[in-house]
Amino acid sequence: MSVSDEYKRYLVSAQWQVTRARAIIRAGGRCERCAATQQLEAHHLTYERLGREKPEDLEILCRKCHRRYHGLPVARADMNQLALFDAPA
Numbered sequence: 001m002s003v004s005d006e007y008k009r010y011l012v013s014a015q016w017q018v019t020r021a022r023a024i025i026r027a028g029g030r031c032e033r034c035a036a037t038q039q040l041e042a043h044h045l046t047y048e049r050l051g052r053e054k055p056e057d058l059e060i061l062c063r064k065c066h067r068r069y070h071g072l073p074v075a076r077a078d079m080n081q082l083a084l085f086d087a088p089a
Helices: 005-011 014-026 063-069 076-083
Strands: 040-044 058-062
Antiparallel strands (some): 040 058
């Protein structure tokens, strides 16, 4: 997936910073998947309203959960922490 220059600019805008901060506050300052409190990122569930997101358009994830969601590699050091949150088989 290619990230457009427009999207990259949006992610560094003051508008996005406010939207992201509000989403983190709504999530109680925790990852909505594993409850981590560090390295929080706002994940777009839809891009329909990019720049005018509704609360339900965003999910707060820690970096590890965000990377897992997108199928990206997680650093080996992070794998031990992820194991704490995996559901038992």
